[in-house]
Amino acid sequence: MKTVTFLLSACLVAALFSTSCTNNSSTATGGTDTLAQNKAIASKVSVAFFTDDSAALDSAISPDMIDHQLPPNRTGTTMQKVNSGMRMFKAAFPDEKFEVKAITAEGNLVSVFGTFSGTNSGSFMGMPSTNKMISMDGADIFRIENGKIDEHWGVLDIIPVMMGADAAKMMKKDKTK
Numbered sequence: 001m002k003t004v005t006f007l008l009s010a011c012l013v014a015a016l017f018s019t020s021c022t023n024n025s026s027t028a029t030g031g032t033d034t035l036a037q038n039k040a041i042a043s044k045v046s047v048a049f050f051t052d053d054s055a056a057l058d059s060a061i062s063p064d065m066i067d068h069q070l071p072p073n074r075t076g077t078t079m080q081k082v083n084s085g086m087r088m089f090k091a092a093f094p095d096e097k098f099e100v101k102a103i104t105a106e107g108n109l110v111s112v113f114g115t116f117s118g119t120n121s122g123s124f125m126g127m128p129s130t131n132k133m134i135s136m137d138g139a140d141i142f143r144i145e146n147g148k149i150d151e152h153w154g155v156l157d158i159i160p161v162m163m164g165a166d167a168a169k170m171m172k173k174d175k176t177k
Contacts, residue, residue, distance in 0.1 A: 035105040042110035042142045043100050045149055050098035050116050052090045054083055062148040069140075069154040092129070093118030101137075112140045116156070127162065134160045 041060050048056035058079065065078050074081040089096060096118035104111045117135040136157050143151035 037147070038108065038110050038142075038144045039103050039105050041144055041147065041149065042105075042112050042140070043103060045142065046100060046112045046114055046140060047098050049082070049086050050089060050096050052086060052096075054086065057082060057086070060149055062145065062150045065149055066151045069152060088124070089116075089118075092122040092124035093120055093134075094122070095119050108144050110142045110144060112142070114138060125158070136160050 044056055045060045047053075048060070061079060061082065063077070063079065065082075067078055067082065070078070070081045070085065074084060076084070093116075096116065098114055098116050100112055100114045102111075102113040115135055115137050117133065119133050120130045122129050136159075138154065138156040140152060140154040142149045
């Protein structure tokens, strides 16, 4: 049920963005970009992020990309921040995998819903490793211009990691200090 709700939420967000964003892609103007090509680019980036493939990311992301998911406390260029996030996941989940479960496209917007899985053998977002296999669902929306990702919105359900690390106990201990 959680997966269905998450997928429906991602589709709703995609629908809202598709009606509020102008469509400037070359698909709209009769160019060579197609929905299938845009889906391939978005799928490639989604998998590349969770498989530590910085070359694939660099080739598919515009240097001026706007990423609405990045934490505000990271410094550097967008690509440096994206690569830093990729390295953080790889350090915490060395055997990480990402499976695209659903992908939709309209104009220059592509929505990707997928499942990340891996063994938590390193610290993650301040939480200690659990050495447990976890699985997290996530949804991303990419705006693609001229064959490159120009903008990204995303959410990742990190509750399974927090439950594995027993984050509730950790937060309770912090309040007693």
